[in-house]
Amino acid sequence: MPLFNDHLTSSGPSNPFPGVRVLERRLGHEIPHQLGSNEGLDMPHSALRRHFGDDMAKHVYSYGDSEALGIRQRLVNQHGFALDELLVDAGCDSLLALVLRATCRSGDCVVATAGTYPTFAYFARGQGCQLIETRYDQTSPSLTHPERTGLAPDLAALADSASRQGARLVYLANPDNPSGHLHSDADITQLRAALPDDCWLLLDEAYNDFRLDAERPGANQAMAGVIRCRTLSKAHGLAGLRVGYAIAEPEVLAVLMKVRIHYAVSTLSQAAAEVVLDHPEETRDHITAVQHRRDTLIAQLESLGADVLPSATNFVALRLPSVELADRVHRDMLSAGRLIARAAHPDLGRLLRITALEDALSPGMLEPLERVL
Numbered sequence: 275m276p277l278f279n280d281h282l283t284s285s286g287p288s289n290p291f292p293g294v295r296v297l298e299r300r301l302g303h304e305i306p307h308q309l310g311s312n313e314g315l316d317m318p319h320s321a322l323r324r325h326f327g328d329d330m331a332k333h334v335y336s337y338g339d340s341e342a343l344g345i346r347q348r349l350v351n352q353h354g355f356a357l358d359e360l361l362v363d364a365g366c367d368s369l370l371a372l373v374l375r376a377t378c379r380s381g382d383c384v385v386a387t388a389g390t391y392p393t394f395a396y397f398a399r400g401q402g403c404q405l406i407e408t409r410y411d412q413t414s415p416s417l418t419h420p421e422r423t424g425l426a427p428d429l430a431a432l433a434d435s436a437s438r439q440g441a442r443l444v445y446l447a448n449p450d451n452p453s454g455h456l457h458s459d460a461d462i463t464q465l466r467a468a469l470p471d472d473c474w475l476l477l478d479e480a481y482n483d484f485r486l487d488a489e490r491p492g493a494n495q496a497m498a499g500v501i502r503c504r505t506l507s508k509a510h511g512l513a514g515l516r517v518g519y520a521i522a523e524p525e526v527l528a529v530l531m532k533v534r535i536h537y538a539v540s541t542l543s544q545a546a547a548e549v550v551l552d553h554p555e556e557t558r559d560h561i562t563a564v565q566h567r568r569d570t571l572i573a574q575l576e577s578l579g580a581d582v583l584p585s586a587t588n589f590v591a592l593r594l595p596s597v598e599l600a601d602r603v604h605r606d607m608l609s610a611g612r613l614i615a616r617a618a619h620p621d622l623g624r625l626l627r628i629t630a631l632e633d634a635l636s637p638g639m640l641e642p643l644e645r646v647l
């Protein structure tokens with residue numbers, strides 16, 4: 275069993291403010307008169323109402339449901355999650371920080387791929403962890419173009435490094451950002467088996483919804499020794515409201531709940547997420563449109579001779595022949611008022627990343643890039 279911080283393995287700390295919604299559920303009845311809560315419950319909010327309307331104003335008076343039951347229930351009904359295997363927090367980023375806080379002490383070793391989603395490294399270093407980075411596999415043949423090489427987090431290297439360094443946790447984004455690479459479920463199971471028993475696998479599945487097999491069997495289940503993190507920022511378009519969720523075994527989530535910032539997901543964010551989850555057809559249509567645009571963008575760039583990487587996400591990554599050229603194209607695009615992403619890590623200096631937006635497909639939009647292909 276992977277380890278938690280020592281002080282979290284006995285009882286407590288226990289949250290002093292689980293909140294009114296949790297109390298109502300425990301008591302089995304509503305509490306319409308909150309005479310002991312110190313929020314501005316009787317504020318008229320005229321300015322807010324004028325600006326955003328009455329509907330919005332009603333969501334701002336109270337702290338959010340610390341258990342986010344409404345969101346979790348909707349996820350259960352739509353995707354077959356187990357209710358007690360879900361924990362909601364303020365986006366996938368907050369979950370990464372939360373997992374680090376619950377599992378790693380300052381000085382503990384954690385392992386990730388050099389150049390993958392950099393927020394993990396930022397949080398790990400901020401917590402005083404010793405970050406070991408393994409290289410991307412840039413030598414294996416590409417899955418779609420065997421004459422080219424691919425770009426994939428190297429699972430064997432991650433496992434090997436974790437074993438040699440006695441790591442407390444391994445981070446893997448799957449599908450990966452910025453490569454777009456997808457490892458199969460069998461690969462993930464094999465990685466978990468290759469890790470030391472006391473090492474966590476923190477699986478960042480922020481782009482899971484864009485996988486063609488997003489609803490495959492087992493996709494929405496907890497795995498022993500693994501904490502899976504997802505988000506409503508991408509396929510649900512709610513990045514500004516900060517809603518994400520973790521999938522893990524109930525006893526694991528119980529420890530995370532001990533150190534979670536209990537009101538981190540606001541009442542308004544929860545209400546908005548519930549509305550969006552109540553209209554899954556809109557999300558499904560969006561995902562289909564993104565997948566279509568992604569394929570169109572790949573085909574368009576490949577027809578110009580670009581070295582485009584396969585993507586299971588809502589973006590497309592391509593490799594230019596040199597770091598200098600990638601840098602120049604990035605700057606030329608920016609001068610033209612068009613911001614594309616360029617991987618910050620020196621190992622990935624040739625990589626550019628373009629999101630599969632309608633705007634990216636507008637004729638001439640990528641002209642500074644197309645000029646050099």
Ligand SMILES: Cc1ncc(COP(=O)(O)O)c(C=O)c1O
Binds near residue numbers: 364507518
């Ligand atoms: C791999 C990965 N994880 C997490 C996030 C952040 O998600 P959230 O907005 O839910 O914090 C992103 C956003 O770009 C991402 O690419």
